[in-house]
Amino acid sequence: MRGSLGLVLSTLLIAAQFATPVLAQAPPTAISWLDRPLVQWNTPGMPVPTAQSPSAVNAPYCSNGNRPPDTSVDQTLVDHGWFLTTAYQGGWGLTIVEAQGGWDGMCRPLDYQGFVFSNGEYAGTIAPDLMAARADGSADFIYLRQGTLSVGFVRYADTDPLCCPSGGESNVIYHVDHTDAGPVLVADSVQRVSSP
Numbered sequence: 001m002r003g004s005l006g007l008v009l010s011t012l013l014i015a016a017q018f019a020t021p022v023l024a025q026a027p028p029t030a031i032s033w034l035d036r037p038l039v040q041w042n043t044p045g046m047p048v049p050t051a052q053s054p055s056a057v058n059a060p061y062c063s064n065g066n067r068p069p070d071t072s073v074d075q076t077l078v079d080h081g082w083f084l085t086t087a088y089q090g091g092w093g094l095t096i097v098e099a100q101g102g103w104d105g106m107c108r109p110l111d112y113q114g115f116v117f118s119n120g121e122y123a124g125t126i127a128p129d130l131m132a133a134r135a136d137g138s139a140d141f142i143y144l145r146q147g148t149l150s151v152g153f154v155r156y157a158d159t160d161p162l163c164c165p166s167g168g169e170s171n172v173i174y175h176v177d178h179t180d181a182g183p184v185l186v187a188d189s190v191q192r193v194s195s196p
Helices: 002-017 072-079
Strands: 089-091 094-103 109-118 121-125 139-145 148-154 169-179 182-193
Touching (some): 072 094, 109 139, 109 169, 109 182
Parallel strands (some): 121 182
Antiparallel strands (some): 089 094, 094 109, 109 121
């Protein structure tokens, strides 16, 4: 009996050494806000949200690349608990800052968002929910031209490995409305662009 058990265990160990590694897959995607008719989530006069990232890793080795605040807009986000990790964009009275709540275990952005300010006043976020690296609907690029904002969001299929989204991008166009209650970022349209 012991000899048979030892043979089985040895066979399993040898098989495990030659097994093909399985790539981690993206979690199944829920129906994204990018696939539904646009519903506005920003409102004039809304406060800057406070970072809440209970699942994020805030280890010193991840935060070495933090950008120190350069502007009053930067400082506002830092004061609300956000980490600045990329350069801000500005022009035509607008400032766009990407900031995050923390990092995953590999120091990739977790719980991040794009914040838009108009003449220093908070106008809203580029997405209704926080985003994470290697997840469906995570912002890939932010482009500002002549006061119009364009953001590309990466799209994953349910069977995609985390490394390799195959669903192309959803591009969203925004503008800022100026109201008596303050500026507000408005999402105008969303267009799905297939991968080449």
